[in-house]
Amino acid sequence: MINSQKRICLYFGSFNPLHRAHLCLAQFALDSLPCDEVWLVLSPLNPLKDRATQLPFAWRAYYIRQAIRNEPRLRLVTLEEQLPLPHYTVRSIRALRLLHPEYDFSLLIGSDNLRLIDRWYDYQRLLKTIPLHVYPRPGYPMEDILPTALPGATIYLHPEAPQMDLAATDLREAALSGEDLSGETAVPELWEELRTQLLSLQS
Template structure:
């Protein structure tokens, strides 16, 4: 069985924090591969600043092309929107029976997991790896953690896509917070520019 970590996200845009986390779990979880599952629309997030899904997938592919154990997945592009993680996991298991999938989530998501679609089934049927996020201690989780949840002692990087989008709107050069090629892609396609009044 191929041990595969699944990092779901809008990747709006993908940044060096995503890659550092994926690198860490690849080596320390350990996994054979980490897949970046690009979500067209997270049901718990505002879609106002969301770049088109194909652009986010293209930026993800640019970001990961130097590491053959990183893969991108657009599986949710052909599924109903909004995309629910449990449905995607079930579909991935059907399509890839030789993979042993684990979901990688931040402690911010764990604390709010009771807001997820069918979260009890998700926790019963799938293994989760949780990485720490600043200001979201795991002790704040509203549910008792089952054995399927493992907490990683991963380094905390306080970089967010929100911070990057805000900086780009303010015409900041944030090239080194983004993987190689992604900053130029954003400029070329005029993503995250200030909206015209």
């Protein structure tokens, strides 16, 4: 029997801010992976990152909406803002499945995250319940990232996915220093607004 469920690839991130590499990966997923849509799941706060450099959630959401407004197959998901702390990927996926039982979900992650997947909360349940599509990240070659024991996991490696050594940190630092890297952002016309938001974090 053919699976008629719409296929959704989930792409989690703090997107602080969303940039060109994020969009390239999302487009790669749309063009090359078995998915009909990519949902950008915006995280309110990454516990591993500095709160002082975190742009406001509402502004990051606004920025993403501007970036994807002409691509109907990309969707912003702000669910985690309503979920109780702490935010764990496995819990967020469970909530999405409860809200959207008609969809078939997969998860897009970097090779750096797969290498450290055993540090994720309840990672074994996560791996048993959702397929992973893995894209390369600098310093984490695809042939050397699989942990030794991932029982029940369905993992697809995509070494052909675009690999860009571009980080949101670089864009934030450039904006604050006066360097123009607007061409690397997801919404170049909002470069000055991004800079204003970052400066407000320092006040």
